[in-house]
Amino acid sequence: MSTTKPVLVRAAEAEVLPAAGVTLFADVTDTGGHLTSHRSLLRPGKDSAPPHQHKEASELFFVLTGSLRVLLGDDLITLAKGDVLVVPPNTPHAFEAAGDEDTEVFFVLTHAKPRFDYYRLLERVYRGETAASDLAKTSNLYDNHYIESPTWNGRVSGR
Template sequence: MTLLGESNATPGGFTSYRSSFATGAAGAPAHFHTRATELFFVLGGSLRVLVGEEVNTLNQGDFLTVPPHTPHAFAAAPGAEADVLFVFTPGLPRFDYLRLLGRVMRGEADPKEIAESAERFDNHYVDSPVWRAELGQG
């Protein structure tokens, strides 16, 4: 993950980062944002994405907008890598959330810190039977 830029100093600011996913790698579980619209631009490879109750595959050059309150999830498509540019607007200091995710993945922080930060970072996890089925988790 490469943190590119964030600005919440002006109305309509943004947060932007780029993520590369190894073949078949997990991305984010089902979640939604209450204040931000999330934009996806696939720079390379293929990304499997849940939006609401529908799962689609985005390929290189595809663009997706996910409005607030819309459950979504993503992962590299089966058998594919993915390189994706993410943009959130309006912006808020989301880089601290991304850094927290990294610490949790490395075992340096407790996963419950993610749940405790939901309001601060506008990232609310939800259950999605559709996404669980897509991942083969029943």
């Protein structure tokens, strides 16, 4: 899979999944298998990504606004506006808005499997149209493997 043409996604043309707070930009099917990208709007006090890892993909986080609490292995860190984090494969991670303001994050996954249908499934979960347990059934399909994390479970929300 390779592509020799640029991929341009105009903001007005990007698919928006409002319940999940996700805007889809380019998936691996658009980029010749190189990467997938999206933006997430995370609200304080709302569940975000629980502990998980990707066996194949690296994940880049770029904080556009607000601040982000991140589980990184067994550590909790906070990213601020403008910070970049790259999480390599097989690294446990989770994230949520930190503080009292909305947080926007741009994500890029490389060596990723197609992921847009995962976010569409997540949208249906947030709308109450399907069970959250359906997400776990797709672990291998989307390379999103949920794990347990005592560190994440024991965090104190700063909200």
